[in-house]
Amino acid sequence: MGLAFINTSAEPYTRRALIERALDPYILLGMPHLSPFGLSETWLMKELGHRHWLMLAQRMDMDDADFRTPDGREAYAAICATSLTQAHLDLAKANDVLVIHSSMSQVSRTQHASIHHVSVGAGSIAVVEILSAFVARAKDGDNRSLIKMGLAASQAQPRSSNSLAAAAAAFRRGQPDVASDIDLEEFRTVESTIIRPSIREEFNGAGLLYFANFQALATRAIEEVRPPSSLMRREVFFHGNINPGEAIELTIRASGDDSRWVVDFHRTDRSRLGLVKTQLA
Secondary structure (H helix, E strand, O other): OEEEEOOOOOOHHHHHHHHHHHOOOEEEOOHHHEEOOEEOHHHHHHHHHHHHHHHHHHHOOOOOOOEEOOOOOEOEEEEEEEEEEOOOHHHOOOOOEEEEEEEEEEOOOOEEEEEEEEEEOOEEEEEEEEEEEEEEEOOOOOHHHEEEOEEOHHHOOOEOOOHHHHHHHHHHOOOOOOOOOOOHHHOEEEEEEEEOOOOOOOEOOOOOEOOHHHHHHHHHHHHOOOOOOOEEEEEEEEOOOOOOOOOEEEEEEEOOOOOEEEEEEEEOOOOEEEEEEEEEO
């Protein structure tokens, strides 16, 4: 199945200008961007996810990020995986100027990756990679019916190899250890809990459980059994979505020294929904 791109703006120059403004690399930090531990990771992932989608729209020469299937249905740049490394989010504070330099590449017929170098002053505080695939619902209103959409040949760009995409593919194939530094046999199960994500707070405007809230839910679960600590690294892998009102099960595992954590997300039928890998100081 192919993917079409339809420009619907009556004032394309206005929307394109707003995309350029939204992609400005400089942000003056204030309370919405911060937590008691520096830059808010959840805010950062939401901001970078937004930039990822706008960069895709630019790449497709669109006026906005209104992606559509050939028959006019909504399509989405769903996030397949994210990686946050070299984290020093604690260095950010109010009235600092955050600088974000971003680039994007195509890694398959359905997938794109963006890399974001985030800094404050002369110091880097994070490197974030986001991998997305175009998807659409095969059945209206059913988030479990998401299917991938390929780009038309005329829209395809040269592809590049990508280790995050390879790890995400391994996760979708059911491999439990999707990175060389994780061996689940070394981890102990700390707790399992069942939650029902809030439709008002944890689902996005497309009615999907928002990718940036997986790491937030994982952090909340970890902090139930461990005091808060500085984040060093985080990787998140996704496998489909759920419908509003559904419950999900989180299984929390920890390394022997409590520095590395793995939170597995499962649907109520025990099928895998996501995996969050966390390294703390």
